Amino acid sequence: MAAAQDCSLFLGFDFSTQQLKVVAIDGNLNVVHQNNVQFDSELPEFRTQGGVHIHADRLTVTSPVLMWVQALDLLLDKMKKAGFDFSRVRALSGSGQQHGSVFWTRGASETLQHLDPDQDLKQLLQDSFSVLDSPVWMDSSSRRQCDALQEAAGGAQRLAHITGSTAYERFTGNQIAKIRATRPEEFQSTERISLVSSFAGSLFLGGYAAIDYSDGSGMNLLDIRSRTWSQICLDAVAPQLDLLLGNPKPSSSILGPVSSFFVQRYGFSQSCRVVAFTGDNPASLAGMRLQQGDIAVSLGTSDTVFLWIEDPHPALQGHVFCNPVSEHAFMALLCFKNGSLTRERIRNECAGASWELFSDALRDTPLGNGGNIGFYFDSMEITPPAVGVHRFDPQDVQVSSFSPQVEVRSLVEGQFLSRRLHAERLGYCIIPGARVLATGGASSNKEILQVLSDVFNAPVYTIDVSNSACLGSAYRALHGLSAESGTSFSDVAKNAPEPQLVATPHAEAQEVYDLLLQRYARLEERVLQKTRP
Template identity: 25%
Template sequence: MKYVIGVDLGTSSVKLLLVNQNGEVANEVSRSYPLIQEKTGYSEQDPEQWVSQTVVGLSELVRAFDGDVNDIEGISFSGQMHGLVLLDESNQVLRNAILWNDTRTTKQCQEIYEKVGKERFISITKNLALEGFTLPKILWVKENEPSIYEKVKTFVLPKDYLRYRLTGKLEMDYSDAAGTSLLDISSKQWSTEICELLDLNISICPPLVDSHENVGKITSDMSKHTELSESTNVFAGGADNACGAIGSGILSEGKTFCSVGTSGVVLTYEQTGDKDFEGKVHYFNHAAPNAYYTMGVTLSAGHSLSWFKDVFAENEDFDTLLKEVGDVPVGANGLLFTPYLVGERTPHADATIRGSFIGMDSSHRKRDFARAVLEGITFSLQESIEIFRNNGKTIDKVYSIGGGAKNKEWLQMQADIFDAEIVKLSSEQGPGMGAAMLAAYGCGWFPSLEACADVFLEEAESYLPIKENAAQYKKLFSVYKQVYNKTSDLNEQLMEFRK
């Protein structure tokens, strides 16, 4: 039996999957690393932590493997998007990586619009200039850390740096490049126009490759540290959301998934890169060959639930916290939550908006709040689905992965709020499985990623919308959508009181 490894380099940990030719996960290892948050809005990591923890994790995976290490034929990667890793002429890291959830770059986003023009920028990149993306981070370093910027030879994203350390070769795939705000999405080339207007040397942009492309082998030094064979093929990999799409079978028109992690994502397949969503949702190159996807993002999805548990139910696990949400009626007895704990992305690109509980009274109990949190997260995701539907997409079946797929009440809630069939996969590994599938396809096990998905992925259970609940949620959703406009000015005024 042959095997591949899928590496998912996330925000809080790296997860490694050993997958055989039948798509079965033979083993998995997870290694965590810390966030560095020195100021409000700042979020960084030490890239060396990604490397050291991945190397230890690979070694653990190989040592537990009872077969011939040469049967592990390939490895590929999924990685957190948008993070900025700056390298000097020797490919040494110049500073901590600035992550996707860092919001210090509001001024730089405005500068992009002033110098490029908002409409022109969207026409090239298919996306808004957002604080979380890579380009504003580069401009921030250029303005605030000029001595570091002077030494910059190139930049990469997190998983690209990890792959470089394993292979000694430096590239970026199209799906991750699409999230930098420097890629011309349709032509699949770095934008000379944007670089020139912002006085950036286009030479800092790395070579571009397809996600399934073989980019080399494990170096002899890394072979010793990881115990992988030097003959192990290394494939470029892709952005975590693109790999999550592959790992959920989102490989043809009409396929959609909803993923709840720290952030939440609704993603749907697009055959071409020439549609115009006016920047209302993200529009990126897929990790699947010659394909694209559109995506709406809730910045604080699973994070909202984790925050609520940590603050109000510190000594309970998630199962205990959510045990009674099924006993609470639709609408949480008139309690409504908006999950804007760290700002919002879709449909409101707003770094200053903050969350709210609306409608609290003394009759409400913890279980009402817990249900309201789940409903609020799901309403936020529904805003993305509404945009897709308003632009002509038919969404009647949604694959649910991540934290939102672990609770039956939440799965039914998604079916009712989305008014669509919700499908849970039998083995839900998301981005890590997508990375493994890219390696399997790259190794030549299958003629296409679709053929790989037919073997690797299997539907386990589904949830259909309950008509009465869907009708109630439709009413409540119209109330939910009003909260943003009615609280945005209040939150702006509260900014000066935040420390």
């Protein structure tokens, strides 16, 4: 039995913005194959830049759906030429860029069920879409529809309470409303609406794949607590929209066997199962193997925070999604625009452009920075919506400058106090055993991570997430086979590489930062009142 398990493979696909990637793992979670297709360079006929078409209004951003189809043809052909043995694949799953939507035309379901293995998918499906260019996450052209949805739901906070987020232009419900208003003929000829994730799952299934709870909660349409479509939101977007969306399903669902097209064309086993596909952010949470109480902080150009939460409190900033690996939990996502570029600016101005001197400043200043607090929003921040640099002394008096060393610690502490404050407002709480998983460029700086550990009063680990969405999808494929019997995702993924412990909080950290967080919250409100238009 063990030998059979060792021979089994599990595939994870990621239909991302700029490329299609795949990772194959064995039953022990070892990566045995990786491959990809770059859209711009390998499929130049679609004339994308960064995988998208940016339209004349600069607000409308789309991707050609047939490009994704042809990319799958090309990727599987690459794997076949590399000698990949598809017959060993027991299950597959995948992810797609969140918020993108695919509009299937009438008759597409019949086409999917009778694919000719002697032809490419692109040839077979070229007439299967009522909208040829799919709206994607970069689109911001649906403000009017967002306002209408929020009004129908009873306001922004009420919509966030229901769906996990206020109305965002990129979210699928608002994009559907826009297509219905501006392209009524194409909308009328639509038989099914998929997310990029469920569209990709449909290709492998040979029929329409259900939208999973986790990616579905990035649409402004799903009630995240009942895990059903919100009738208020559906009615605000289009009549009988539930018929076009189908019923959502748990993220660990086995949707069925792989289509006979893939059995005959590539040699997949008839017993290979298709596990529900999800969004790239939920798949990354699976790839990072977050557990209850964990928080992942990606320290890049923008800083992104992923949270595992049990009792969500959706707010006007941030997003709450259904958790992709635990049926009754939630995940939250926060994005902060002023990340590494701001850290680099302060390094250049206060530490002679030297990360070593920047680290020295953090080592040589006390926890809590003597009560000095700063807000550094070089560009308009997302969370909270504020701009400018604002410094406060220990008496909460605004001052024009700090000494260089105080400025360095003020920046780093302020950034992490902000991450913690807004995480807690969404329902995160620090519990015994909680971990902070750090990724991104700044996670190589041990002194920055020490401040992160102190502010959150939790140990910090570093983790490689270069292929987290793909790996998470492969882990989820394996989990899908055993989820119905009650096996947890953490049990399935226990053999994955462990993150590395890099920092533990100082003994006095909790006392210092619990008090400082309360001051930071009050001062943030002052900054917001000052900068609010």
